[in-house]
Amino acid sequence: MPEAKVQREPRSGRIEIDLQTVFALKSQFPMPIAKILWIDDEIESLQSQKMFLEHKGYEVQTLTNGFDGIEYVKDNLVDVVLLDETMPGISGLETLSGIKEVNMSIPVVLITKNETENLMDEAIGSQISDYLIKPVNPNQVLLSLKKIIDNKRLVAEKTTTAYQQQFRELFMALNDDPDYNGWMDIYKKLVYWELEMEKSDSPEMREILQSQKQEANAAFFKYVSKHYSSWVDPKATSAPIMSNQLFRFKVLPHLEKGKPVFFILIDNLRFDQWKAIQPIFAESFRILEEETFYSILPTATQYCRNAIFAGLMPVEIEKLFSEQWRNDDDEGGKNLFEEEFFRAQLKRMKREDIRFSYHKILHHQDGQQLVNNIHNLLENDLNIIVYNFVDMLSHARTEMEVLKELASDEASYRSITRSWFEHSPLHQALKKVADKDVKLVLATDHGSVRVKTAHKVVGDKQTTTNLRYKHGRNLAFEAKDVLAFRDPREAGLPVPTVNSSFIFAREDGYLCYPNNYNHYVNYYRNTFQHGGVSLEEMIVPIVKMVSKG
Structure with a gap:
């Protein structure tokens, strides 16, 4: 079985991702069969439609009355109920009410000869997912089921395909030395895809997006480190x-x-x-x-x-x-x-x-x-x-x-x-x-x-306790982990005490003291913090x- 490959080059920080492998991996796991419960007192006349749906990959259970239908959903998992509106014993709307009492989330498609407005209002108010007017043909039923069952999958597949097409465009933008307007555009696109990926059930694609976002934040940190002091200069001629x-x-x-x-x-x-x-x-x-x-x-x-x-x-x-x-x-x-x-x-x-x-x-x-x-x-x-x-x-x-x-x-x-x-x-x-x-x-x-990577900082008693930035005298830190201003005025900031300097955490880093280091690292990891340098x-x-x- 192939594995999705997400590799980072140690020097450049660039990410190489085998998208084809991801799609090959996904294709090995077919979608589970959906189970349909069809309740109709004339179900024998619908055997051809039942066979049509089974040929399309659905499992279809049939019953002839609402009482049995309500009992069935109590003991069995059902993806969609197809429900005749006019049946002897209890009506379709009464059956609908009973099914919703058992499981409010089961989608129900009402099939009816009656097109009166008050019936439709009552049915919609009872939270049906769709309704069909008799006589129905197999493709009508199939389309309704696809809207209900396959909608999420189809949207997810379209989202994944669209992101695959956009991936290289984003990759090129990150490596095209964007200016401050370019960075705003890149971040908006990353947010757009992050929200779109919520529609997808693909952890592989979400992992790829997160890797691309990490790469963007690493490059953004370098960009801000290079330009920030010029932005806040009162004489600046080009700044956001x-x-x-x-x-x-x-x-x-x-x-x-x-x-x-x-x-x-x-x-x-x-x-x-x-x-x-x-x-x-x-x-x-x-x-x-x-x-x-x-x-x-x-x-x-x-x-x-x-x-x-x-x-x-x-x-x-x-x-x-x-x-x-x-x-x-x-x-x-x-x-x-x-x-x-x-x-x-x-x-x-x-x-x-x-x-x-x-x-x-x-x-x-x-x-x-x-x-x-x-x-x-x-x-x-x-x-x-x-x-x-x-x-x-x-x-x-x-x-x-x-x-x-x-x-x-x-x-x-x-x-x-x-x-x-x-x-x-x-x-x-x-x-x-x-x-x-x-x-x-x-x-x-x-x-x-959301911070994930801890960095150790040493300072005296006057060093501030903020997790994403600190200022104080005699700060000791790894230069690669932070943006540092030995003279705070270069960043447009006051000098709190003589010889104070400011440091700002990069990407998803957070700054911890050596004292009780492991405790604070674990306590603050995956918390949302602010004060440092990141797109977010x-x-x-x-x-x-x-x-x-």
Whole structure:
């Protein structure tokens, strides 16, 4: 039996993948036979159709009444029930109800002569998967079964084939020295395929995609290491839009009189998490632009979010607001002055005429107040809403075993984010203004990455405890494991203490001290962290929407 080959060259880091081997491996495992239960009091007249389905590979069990059908599904696994609507004894709808009581998830296809609207409404309300009008021919039945049983397999096969075709294009893009716009495009494509692969049942293809994503992050780290200091140079002539420029270039230009803008900042929201909640937004709002921008380093709330609202790099914030700025090791809250920073940014830009409100949602009660008061905000030009749930989820997941189980990987992390937003006060509040003439700009301060590779760092007592970045004096580390700035000002950062330097973890790495090293390595492995250099942390969404009303 062939094995799927995923090889990494030790020097270049490039991945060689034998996609043909993967497909050959998959072809050796045929799809399992689906079992059909067909309940019809005239089943003898349908023997030719039964034989047709069996020839197509289905196993077909036949029964002549609803009572026996309900008993059968209690004791047997069934993939689809074909159910006659008109039978003696109990009707098809009564049988349907009995089957759903036994197993709600069994797909049922109702076969009927009756096309009346109230029957169809009742049947659809009883959660049938499809219905057919008599007389039915074998191909009608086959098509219905394929829609129900084979749909997932057909979608998975199409996804896998499409990714196979796109694989080399992505591979070439990674090796074509992309600029910062190119990296944003590559990351969006990787996220697209990661979401598409959820439709596939192929662990081999998911492994290939993850290998390609790892290769991309390795190359992205080298790219950021080479260019970051030039990006944050005040004299830079070629740089991406970053946290400190977000309002100037991506929010304030959308203000217009009589059309309030709601700027929604969901803390620690990755691009793939945005894609998970996008369909919920799309129910009420029309998405005009879906872009990305670069979070500054460290990709941590106190740096990125303060930079967003101040419109300044952290070294400039500390200079102008020395009383308000807090370094990692300083006491007190690190994001207590965002509204003050934003007011000062408007003043520097001579936009003091803008009427704005600022709301930070930290607790459910804060969210309910937003729901109750959101109509009062329609008189403002700009309404800023900072929502902290995703960041709290990330930190709680690290500490709580139950959340580690619920959000064990990226797919489940996205699922929890979607479930939260769907039932959140933020969603309720936004639906209340969806019929008004408003604009929405949704963004975040940074993303997060699931860490897997531990790196040892030695420092003195003043070294910070962050897992994805650290600053302090006399730091000892492997140079290949981190991006290091001996002079923090080269990265636009303040100098916390004399001779302090900053280091940032690469890809999926996390930084641990030698003390009790193995314990912390195991405790934090596979947790979602932020502060370092990765596509997931640095390339984050900025989305413009308008109400459909």
